[in-house]
Amino acid sequence: MFGQLALSHTVWSCSSLTIARSSKYAGLVGSCARIHSGWRRGLAHVASAEGVFVAEKIAGAHAPEIHYDAIPACTYCHPEIASVGLTEEKARAQNIPIRVGRMPFRALAKATAAGDPNGFVKVIWHEHTGELIGAHLIGPAVTDLIAELTLAKTTEVNAESLIHTIHAHPTFAEAIKEATEDALGHAIHL
Numbered sequence: 001m002f003g004q005l006a007l008s009h010t011v012w013s014c015s016s017l018t019i020a021r022s023s024k025y026a027g028l029v030g031s032c033a034r035i036h037s038g039w040r041r042g043l044a045h046v047a048s049a050e051g052v053f054v055a056e057k058i059a060g061a062h063a064p065e066i067h068y069d070a071i072p073a074c075t076y077c078h079p080e081i082a083s084v085g086l087t088e089e090k091a092r093a094q095n096i097p098i099r100v101g102r103m104p105f106r107a108l109a110k111a112t113a114a115g116d117p118n119g120f121v122k123v124i125w126h127e128h129t130g131e132l133i134g135a136h137l138i139g140p141a142v143t144d145l146i147a148e149l150t151l152a153k154t155t156e157v158n159a160e161s162l163i164h165t166i167h168a169h170p171t172f173a174e175a176i177k178e179a180t181e182d183a184l185g186h187a188i189h190l
């Protein structure tokens with residue numbers, strides 16, 4: 001009924017999407033879109049984004065493409081785990097020139113004050129363009145911290161602009177700035 005939709009790298013027919021007009025069946029949209037995009041990990045935020053994408057397409061509104069390479073993945077255990085983008089291993093396997101930086105939470109004032117100094121932030125930036133290739137975090141509040149790095153992966157925020165963004169002290173978010181400074185070779189607190 002609605003012709004074809006461009007989703008990620010796939011253009012797919014969505015003749016069955018008339019159901020999306022009914023709020024009763026709106027939940028189906030996420031599953032429907034994901035199957036056709038090739039994305040295989042079931043995550044609520046991906047299903048939500050796909051649902052909005054498809055609904056906007058149906059409504060004829062502007063629908064920015066979903067960045068499947070910038071999906072945050074979180075594990076809500078203790079310590080928390082979060083990541084976005086490529087691992088260092090995968091980046092090197094693809095011959096991407098990278099700079100890697102780390103910041104252990106034990107060197108961070110907020111983590112010490114919170115009595116939760118275990119874990120680290122690891123960031124992987126493109127050596128030449130400064131774009132974020134990937135980030136991997138374990139420790140306090142990292143399932144929230146990953147939002148800053150997902151923003152960097154999705155937008156033009158790069159290593160330089162991130163370290164010139166003033167981060168409040170003491171906060172867990174300072175670990176991202178410190179790790180990025182480490183990647184660029186001028187960490188202050190390590």
Ligand SMILES: Cc1cc2nc3c(=O)[nH]c(=O)nc-3n(C[C@H](O)[C@H](O)[C@H](O)COP(=O)(O)OP(=O)(O)OC[C@H]3O[C@@H](n4cnc5c(N)ncnc54)[C@H](O)[C@@H]3O)c2cc1C
Pocket residue numbers: 025027028029030031032041042043044045046047048
């Ligand atoms: C226990 C559990 C915990 C989870 N925790 C997380 C988490 O912490 N974070 C996270 O990101 N993801 C989590 N997920 C995954 C997440 O819930 C799913 O990826 C997401 O809900 C998928 O959304 P969806 O719209 O594609 O499908 P669904 O949410 O499954 O929605 C599909 C809807 O379609 C309806 N439906 C199915 N068949 C028909 C039919 N024939 N006719 C009419 N209606 C139909 C269903 O009743 C349902 O309402 C969890 C999943 C489970 C099961």
